Amino acid sequence: MATQTDTKQTYYESIVKHGYSRRDFMKFATYITAYMGLESSMIAQVAKSLETTYRLPVIWEHYQECTCCSESFIRSDHPIVADIILDKISLDYTLTLMAASGHQAEAAKQATMDKYKGEYILCVEGSVPLGDDGNYCCIAGRSAKDLFLEAAEGAKAIIAWGSCASNGCVQAAYPNPTEATPIHKIVKNKPIIRVPGCPPIGEVMAGIIVHVVTFGRLPELDGLGRPKAFYSKRVHDSCYRRPYYDAGLFAETFDDQNAKDGYCLYKVGCRGPMTYNACGTIKWNNGVSFPIQSGHGCIGCSEEEFWDNGPFYERLTGLAGFGIESSADTIGKVAAGVLAGGLAAHAIAANISKRKELKSEISSGKKNEKKLES
Numbered sequence: 001m002a003t004q005t006d007t008k009q010t011y012y013e014s015i016v017k018h019g020y021s022r023r024d025f026m027k028f029a030t031y032i033t034a035y036m037g038l039e040s041s042m043i044a045q046v047a048k049s050l051e052t053t054y055r056l057p058v059i060w061e062h063y064q065e066c067t068c069c070s071e072s073f074i075r076s077d078h079p080i081v082a083d084i085i086l087d088k089i090s091l092d093y094t095l096t097l098m099a100a101s102g103h104q105a106e107a108a109k110q111a112t113m114d115k116y117k118g119e120y121i122l123c124v125e126g127s128v129p130l131g132d133d134g135n136y137c138c139i140a141g142r143s144a145k146d147l148f149l150e151a152a153e154g155a156k157a158i159i160a161w162g163s164c165a166s167n168g169c170v171q172a173a174y175p176n177p178t179e180a181t182p183i184h185k186i187v188k189n190k191p192i193i194r195v196p197g198c199p200p201i202g203e204v205m206a207g208i209i210v211h212v213v214t215f216g217r218l219p220e221l222d223g224l225g226r227p228k229a230f231y232s233k234r235v236h237d238s239c240y241r242r243p244y245y246d247a248g249l250f251a252e253t254f255d256d257q258n259a260k261d262g263y264c265l266y267k268v269g270c271r272g273p274m275t276y277n278a279c280g281t282i283k284w285n286n287g288v289s290f291p292i293q294s295g296h297g298c299i300g301c302s303e304e305e306f307w308d309n310g311p312f313y314e315r316l317t318g319l320a321g322f323g324i325e326s327s328a329d330t331i332g333k334v335a336a337g338v339l340a341g342g343l344a345a346h347a348i349a350a351n352i353s354k355r356k357e358l359k360s361e362i363s364s365g366k367k368n369e370k371k372l373e374s
Helices: 011-017 022-035 040-052 068-074 079-086 102-115 144-153 162-167 202-215 242-246 328-373
Strands: 058-062 091-094 121-125 157-161 192-195
Touching: 011 022, 011 040, 022 040, 022 202, 040 202, 058 102, 058 144, 068 202, 102 144, 121 144, 121 162, 157 162, 157 202, 162 192, 192 202
Parallel strands: 058 091, 058 121, 121 157, 157 192
Antiparallel strands: none
């Protein structure tokens, strides 16, 4: 945990002080540049920014949540990823990870808000309950809503970590007894980055922080306030089972032979076709796997109201998108029909071609016979 000091350090100075070599630093710059979706020519700029930029003060608040976002982050497969957030950017306040508690913890947060007003980044993990005057979630005798509004007032930008802060998640599921509310519906006058997922991928979280450090601005966002680098494609688009979907080959149950053969899981509830996230490309646990690769369909945890979008193990129908995705029941028939039609068309074309070739050979043979006779 970083501590309040008057001596400012750049990210590079802090990384070297922590025992990493220049080689380690450049590996990290290369690694994080790739995850941010930037070209290799940008590696030097990322490294330069980390060498010359002073550590960014960060306040990390926790409200209604399960702490899975923090857990995901500290288990990133690159050691500097955790260090650059947990130690190198002056993370002055987080109830989950800081050593201080009680009055000392609250004093550390207040000191950061006073000293770095308009400069610090506010990270929020968890939804904010508005029901019963905010009494469903209280810290140090104050409601989450009051604490959030106070911290947001002096923040340079706000990052909503996970689906709880981004869209309410499980706490906001029907009937939402606490009136759990995502932060973008409470504060309207601050730049907000929404990073949904239950939890989001640790490398995605690090990439967003480094982007702000490198370029001094928020990454490019989509219409829902999500970073395009990580949320511009559906899980369906990067899924290694996609060819089976297009071919109409589906698992009907989790224990049938089709499932064992790795066929598409759409019919057993996979929501990959309607979920935008980088799970299929970045993956989890050192890039080893992601839910679909492990044999379970995507539950759409980065999409709004995913908890209320029907049972997780029933397929969704009438999906928007390509015509072939309108109904899983007809995909196999259509694909088979297209295949049969293609084979028939190929056979007809081949037959016509052979007839033409034969005709040409017969004509050529007759000409040769005439020449021989003469």
